[in-house]
Amino acid sequence: MKRTITLLSVLLYAAAACSAALAAETPLDMPVAQPGAPKLTIQEIEEAVENLNTYIGGYPPRLSSEQQRNQVYETWKRALREARRQDKARPGSEQVLHLLAELYRQGHNLDVRTSADLAVETIDSCLARFPKSLGCNFSASYFYLSVNPKYAPKGEQALLTLRGIFAPDVNIEVERGLVYAYVMQQRRADALKQIDYYLTLEPGADWALQFKRGLEDGEIKLQEE
Secondary structure (H helix, E strand, C coil): CCCEEEHHHHHHCHHHHHCCCCCCCCCECCCCCCCCCCCCCHHHHHHHHHHHHHHHCCCCCCCCCHHHHHHHHHHHHHHHHHHHHHHHHCCCCHHHHHHHHHHHHHHHHCCECCHHHHHHHHHHHHHHHCCCCHHHHHHHHHHHCCCCHHHHHHHHHHHHHHHHHHCCCCCHHHHHHHHHHHHHCCCHHHHHHHHHHHHHHCCCCHHHHHHHHHHHHCCCCEEEC
């Protein structure tokens, strides 16, 4: 799946890039499923996924060396195998589907073969069964807004669902994500309106002000790499 790079994504992930993000030299293999009872609890897998997000929760991954990349890959493989075992033991579990969605999403950031397709399959399956799932809607927004713009409507829909779930409270992460969704869809007016709303929640946010200037000046454009 071709990944789209935008000025927005460059700004959002500048901190990660500045921490010596390592571009994947060669794609990694999807691990083979291993039968047997789970050796990690659901909670332990959740902790592993959370820790992995430090390194491969976004793109580009925050990796400083090939050695670190290999270490993260080994940790990711173990977490995925255990999540798959839990899926066999608890088929149809929303919690497990969310963990698998996150792991496949992380795998795509790490450049693991077939991760993107499996992320799509798992996210869509989870949302078909559990349309109001907080976890799977967040996974959908992160994933679908980090790949090709043709998937951006699915990311937007996930964010709008989350907005409805949180209402009347406001989730700032959801509102930030909607800026990205509108930019990716070339919806300039909607993006500017959303940025203005976001700035009422976080006045003076540098990234939002930069985006606003870029949109007003016509400097933000989508391009495929």
